[in-house]
Amino acid sequence: MKAAELRQKSVEELKGELTALLRAQFGLRMQHATGQLAKTSEINRVRKEIARVRTILADKAA
Numbered sequence: 001m002k003a004a005e006l007r008q009k010s011v012e013e014l015k016g017e018l019t020a021l022l023r024a025q026f027g028l029r030m031q032h033a034t035g036q037l038a039k040t041s042e043i044n045r046v047r048k049e050i051a052r053v054r055t056i057l058a059d060k061a062a
Contacts, residue, residue: 001052007056018057022050024046025047
């Protein structure tokens with residue numbers, strides 16, 4: 001999701017998005033550890049999405 005789309009969301013929606021991304025990251029880590037993950041680039045994509053959401057949350061808090 002692009003940063004412009006995330007900026008339009010409310011703080012509650014962003015927190016929900018962050019929770020979903022953290023769960024996805026955990027699932028991807030488990031798949032990677034057990035050798036079931038086919039696309040390892042998904043881990044980096046989710047990490048960047050988490051950072052993007054956290055940055056926008058920090059901007060809205062300030």
